[in-house]
Amino acid sequence: MNISLFMFLLFIAITLGITYWASxxxxxxxxxxxxxRQIKGxxxxxxxxxxxxxxxxxxxxxxxxxxxxxxxxxxxxxxxxAYLTVLLVIAEPLRNxxxxxxxxxxxxxxxxxxxxAMASLSTVTVSTFYMIAQMVGAGALVKLLLGGYxxxxxAVIGVGILMIxxxxxxxxxxxxxxxxxxxxxxxxxxILLSILVMAHFHFSFxxxxxxxxxxxxxxxxxxxxxxxxxxxxxxYKPPYGPLDLISLGLALIFGTAGLPxxxxxxxxxxxxxTARNSVVWAMVLIGSxxxxxxxxxxxAATIVxxxxxxxxxxxxxSAPLLAQAxxxxxxxxxxxxxxxxxxLAVVAGLTISATTSFxxxxxxxxxxxxxxxxxxxxxxxARISAFVVGxxxxxxxxxxxxxxxxxxxxxxxxxxxxSANLPVIVxxxxxxxxxxxxxxxxxxxxxxxxxxxxxxxxSLMAIDPPTVTGAARHLIQAxxxxxxxxxxxxxxxxxFVGAILGTLLSHEPSSQEKFNELLVRSNTxxxxxxxxxx
Amino acid sequence: xxxxxxxxxxxxxxxxxxxxxxxxxxxxxxxFRDLMATKKTFIVPAFIFFVVYYFALPVxxxxxxxxxxxxxxxxxxxxxxxxxxQFFVAWIIAGLYxxxxxxxxxxxxxILEKAENTKGGx
Numbered sequence: 001m002n003i004s005l006f007m008f009l010l011f012i013a014i015t016l017g018i019t020y021w022a023s024x025x026x027x028x029x030x031x032x033x034x035x036x037r038q039i040k041g042x043x044x045x046x047x048x049x050x051x052x053x054x055x056x057x058x059x060x061x062x063x064x065x066x067x068x069x070x071x072x073x074x075x076x077x078x079x080x081x082a083y084l085t086v087l088l089v090i091a092e093p094l095r096n097x098x099x100x101x102x103x104x105x106x107x108x109x110x111x112x113x114x115x116x117a118m119a120s121l122s123t124v125t126v127s128t129f130y131m132i133a134q135m136v137g138a139g140a141l142v143k144l145l146l147g148g149y150x151x152x153x154x155a156v157i158g159v160g161i162l163m164i165x166x167x168x169x170x171x172x173x174x175x176x177x178x179x180x181x182x183x184x185x186x187x188x189x190x191i192l193l194s195i196l197v198m199a200h201f202h203f204s205f206x207x208x209x210x211x212x213x214x215x216x217x218x219x220x221x222x223x224x225x226x227x228x229x230x231x232x233x234x235x236y237k238p239p240y241g242p243l244d245l246i247s248l249g250l251a252l253i254f255g256t257a258g259l260p261x262x263x264x265x266x267x268x269x270x271x272x273x274t275a276r277n278s279v280v281w282a283m284v285l286i287g288s289x290x291x292x293x294x295x296x297x298x299x300a301a302t303i304v305x306x307x308x309x310x311x312x313x314x315x316x317x318s319a320p321l322l323a324q325a326x327x328x329x330x331x332x333x334x335x336x337x338x339x340x341x342x343x344l345a346v347v348a349g350l351t352i353s354a355t356t357s358f359x360x361x362x363x364x365x366x367x368x369x370x371x372x373x374x375x376x377x378x379x380x381x382a383r384i385s386a387f388v389v390g391x392x393x394x395x396x397x398x399x400x401x402x403x404x405x406x407x408x409x410x411x412x413x414x415x416x417x418x419s420a421n422l423p424v425i426v427x428x429x430x431x432x433x434x435x436x437x438x439x440x441x442x443x444x445x446x447x448x449x450x451x452x453x454x455x456x457x458x459s460l461m462a463i464d465p466p467t468v469t470g471a472a473r474h475l476i477q478a479x480x481x482x483x484x485x486x487x488x489x490x491x492x493x494x495x496f497v498g499a500i501l502g503t504l505l506s507h508e509p510s511s512q513e514k515f516n517e518l519l520v521r522s523n524t525x526x527x528x529x530x531x532x533x534x
Numbered sequence: 535x536x537x538x539x540x541x542x543x544x545x546x547x548x549x550x551x552x553x554x555x556x557x558x559x560x561x562x563x564x565x566f567r568d569l570m571a572t573k574k575t576f577i578v579p580a581f582i583f584f585v586v587y588y589f590a591l592p593v594x595x596x597x598x599x600x601x602x603x604x605x606x607x608x609x610x611x612x613x614x615x616x617x618x619x620q621f622f623v624a625w626i627i628a629g630l631y632x633x634x635x636x637x638x639x640x641x642x643x644x645i646l647e648k649a650e651n652t653k654g655g656x
Binding site: 077083085087206228232243280290291513514524525 | 635
């Protein structure tokens with residue numbers, strides 16, 4: 001049997017075992033949605049890392065560095081620094097004042113139904129966009145790695161079914177442990193790969209960086225060029241490059257703290273102090289990983305070379321090809337299985353955050369005004385919606401096909417999180433005057449501005465030469481109206497303006513009545529949700 | 535655990551509830567104001583510092599690429615070293631925050647105890 005296939009099946013077997021174990025411990029809402037709030041700080045830290053470091057990080061960033069050098073490494077930096085916003089501003093108040101979703105905090109002193117409806121829409125939008133990007137990537141990747149065994153559609157369906165099984169049967173507990181296993185595998189694979197890269201250079205940083213400073217490849221015109229890959233500017237070129245870089249930074253720094261699948265993780269621990277410790281654990285892992293993208297990305301550029309990667313699957317194959325070049329097929333299979341594990345853990349996290357928000361925010365609190373009609377209804381609805389969300393994501397990924405340009409969906413998810421979610425969470429915790437119209441306005445403007453600006457950005461709007469066909473063609477064949485790929489620099493201020501204007505133009509004394517209660521709860525943890533027996 | 539787990543919803547302790555005046559009193563108390571002031575003294579400068587330090591990277595790399603390409607150690611340039619420093623600065627700020635937060639915990643523990651005593655638990 002093919003060694004890659006064997007490792008994929010082994011990982012699937014382990015995660016299904018976890019799901020079976022978790023399924024017997026997932027009765028009741030607190031157990032299903034929040035793993036009974038009994039996850040330990042270090043465990044949650046590893047799970048946050050596993051939830052966060054997607055295939056876009058492992059394969060994507062390694063690939064961008066392998067082709068565009070230093071500018072790719074800039075992604076790595078933002079991906080870690082963003083956790084300071086989570087640590088300093090969001091994690092503890094959220095854990096103290098909420099129950100299962102970010103909307104819990106918003107609904108505390110605002111009118112619950114409009115606020116939850118909008119927050120749920122925003123959550124489901126972010127999670128679905130992110131999920132589709134992962135699914136299309138997963139399909140293309142699995143097809144490449146297991147070429148001959150499965151095609152794109154089968155791969156997408158397989159990934160989709162697995163994520164549905166984890167979430168429907170194992171809830172948050174299974175999702176957490178799948179993420180922990182994945183994070184440990186990812187760290188192990190990355191450390192091993194980094195050591196092998198350095199061994200290739202006889203553990204001399206001088207010769208490693210010498211090689212990076214003269215990467216030889218053929219450019220688009222077929223000319224052989226030698227470039228210093230440590231030099232900035234290979235990706236972000238004037239006139240708009242620098243601005244795009246700043247806009248990307250804004251979306252990362254303010255978006256990470258608004259990503260629903262990250263936020264729900266803080267409800268799985270017993271209290272705010274543990275939530276804080278878990279962010280620190282996550283930062284240690286995430287930071288170490290992203291520093292090591294130096295070895296993954298520049299290693300692929302120097303040892304494998306952009307020309308070879310281009311001919312063997314393209315940018316996303318940089319890390320697996322590097323593994324193959326350094327240690328042969330077994331290691332290639334191991335790294336491929338890690339990439340597969342990475343995708344599964346992330347899509348499971350996205351699925352549970354979307355279904356929690358739909359069931360807890362929309363079904364129970366918007367439609368049924370906060371009353372659970374039958375015991376266990378909320379969990380039942382979540383299980384059904386996990387199934388629906390998974391099926392929809394599978395269908396969209398199949399319709400889009402393996403060549404679809406989906407990288408912009410990740411940018412879009414971060415932009416919505418930064419422009420819609422973050423402003424209203426922050427204002428509801430810190431601004432006494434804030435009210436329902438402000439929250440709805442901020443969420444709506446942030447959501448629409450992000451989607452609108454992405455639609456008219458170079459990601460979706462460009463004039464393709466006739467040689468580009470099918471799904472790879474840009475949606476709108478015209479010159480882009482908005483010059484940046486990342487809308488954050490404009491959409492984040494717009495989200496704040498929407499929230500502030502909505503507040504100032506309306507009058508709602510009741511929103512201020514409970515401000516002191518929210519202030520005390522979120523800052524002291526008085527009356528916070530406790531861990532439950534499992 | 536099997537069957538016992540099914541009753542967790544019933545066994546769950548009730549949330550702390552209090553009247554509006556109780557919350558207002560806690561919010562107005564000297565202890566709570568101290569807590570908020572202590573938090574602000576750390577969080578606001580730390581937040582501003584990390585945002586400025588972080589955005590210095592894309593700004594410098596984007597608008598002064600020649601300067602940032604200056605080689606410092608062998609082939610390693612300023613741009614790479616500055617990017618690498620971001621990781622360590624982020625870790626240091628996180629470490630300092632955890633230290634400062636122990637103080638927040640101590641202050642809020644007093645508030646919690648007082649609140650739960652006057653209410654007689656929940």
